[in-house]
Amino acid sequence: MxxxxxxxxxxxxxxxxxxxxxxxxxxxxxxxxxxxxxxxRGALSNTAGRFDLDRFAVDDGRQVEARADAVVTQVRQELARTAITYNKSPDLPFDRSLNPYRGCEHGCIYCFARPSHAYLGFSPGLDFETQLIARPNADAVLRDELSRPRYKVATLAIGTNTDPYQPIEGEWQIMRRCLEVLRAFNHPVAIVTKGTLIERDLDILSPMAAKGLVRVGISLTTLDPDLARRMEPRVPTPARRLATIKRLSDAGIPVRVMAAPLVPGLSDHEVEALLAAGQAAGADAATWIMLRLPREVSPLWQEWLQEHYPHRAAKVMARLREMHGGRDYDPRWGHRMRGEGHFAEMMAMRFKAACKRLRLAEKTPPLRTDLFARPPQAGDQLALF
Known part of the structure; x- marks a missing residue:
């Protein structure tokens, strides 16, 4: 036994x-x-947005985190009622913008536009980069708005919220159709992008640039391909973006290299190298912005930071809080873009010195507005003289 x-x-x-x-x-x-x-993908989680609380108040047998399985890019359509969005922010050099898409497949973990997805009932996490909204009638609505007698022309910014040249533009071509409308009206446009797909539209942009109607900003956050792959998982490599700057510059299109965002403790040491690489590729101007962590971006960023750079997480967050009065983010106008304090001042001085040495303009001449004209349309009365 x-x-x-x-x-x-x-x-x-x-x-x-x-x-x-x-x-x-x-x-x-x-x-x-x-x-x-x-x-x-940039985000590691998909927690509910701040407007989703009521939506999940009733137990329907699933958990919010279960939505993290939705990592395949899906595109929905939205019929735009307006194309141009106006703002009165003193931090911005423009008062109007256009967004062909909502959400951005580039998946940049630091993107300050992520919280805007919460207004649509989506998560600012994975949903922002996988549940995309296309606005296929944006060009038609834009044409109607520019045709109104009371419309007063000023530079239209595109790409200030989500990238107009993200991968789905290759299929939908909404940005290209909007550019065709702007070309027809001789309307000035300033474009911000990380996407190399902008090279497809050189046939539109180059003639507009010859009239003083176009300026492009290419965002370059780092020259380190590994850091770029982790931080901006579906964005063209830094080397490829520099090649885009060259192609645009060679086509006569003025290009600004945008060191944005600079991340203290991760990429801030590269500011001089970023500007030098942009200038060598043909950029004639430069700007910079410090990392911003509004609303849901802060927990998403910190989750990403602990996953990819745990040994630097404390230093990065300490620097950011130092520049924002002890908080992750200070939303006050005049402070939110660059912060304040010794570190922010040092970055500003380094940037200014590098621009002076490389002869990169910090301010550029305004685009022309005197060429704006409404093209003839069906139903118009013919002129007598």
Missing amino acids: RNLHGNLQFLAFVLYLFFWAWQSSVMETLNDLQQRRLRA
Whole structure:
């Protein structure tokens, strides 16, 4: 009996070891699958947006985090009622903008536009980069707005919220159709992008630039391809963006290199190298912005930081809070873009010195507005003289 009891105990121990090894193997496999599903995405989670609370108040048998499985890019259509959005921010050099898309497949983890997705009932996390909204009638609405007798022309900014040249533009071509409208009206436009797809539209942009109607800003956050891949998972590489600057410049289009955002403790040491690389590629102007963490961006950023650079997380956040009065972010006008304090002042001085040495303009001449004219349209009365 003793031998039988001992054998049973041994068998139970062996079965326990087998089960423990099997469970560990399963967990490793699940973790590997989760990492594969999140590969080439910026956000690591998909918690509910601040306007989603009521939506999940009733238990429908699922958890909010279960939506993290939705990592395949999906595009919905929205019929735009207006195309031009106006603002009165003293921090911005423009008073109007246009966004062909809502959400951005580039997946930049630091993107300050992520919170805007919460207004649509989506998460600023993975939803922002996977649940996209296309506005296919934006060009028609834009044409109607520019045709109104009371419309007063000023530079229209595109790409200030989400990138107009993100990958889905290759299929939808909403940005190109909007450019065709602006060309027809001789309307000035300032474009901000990380997307190399802008090269497709050189046939429109180059003639407009010859009339003084176009300026492009190319965002360059780092020259380190590994950091760029982690921080901006679906954006063209830094080298490829520099090649885009060259192509635009060679086509006669004035280009600004945008060192934005600079991340203290991760990329701030590159500011001089970023400007030098942009200038060598053909940029004639430069700007910079410090990392901003409004609303839901802060927890998403800190989650990403702990995953990819845990040994630098404390330093990065300490620098940011130092520039924002102890908070992750200070939304006050005049402070939110660059912060304040010794570190922010030092960055401003380094940027200014580099621009002076490289002969990069910090301010550029305004685009022309005197050429604006409404093209003839069907139904117009013919002029007598």
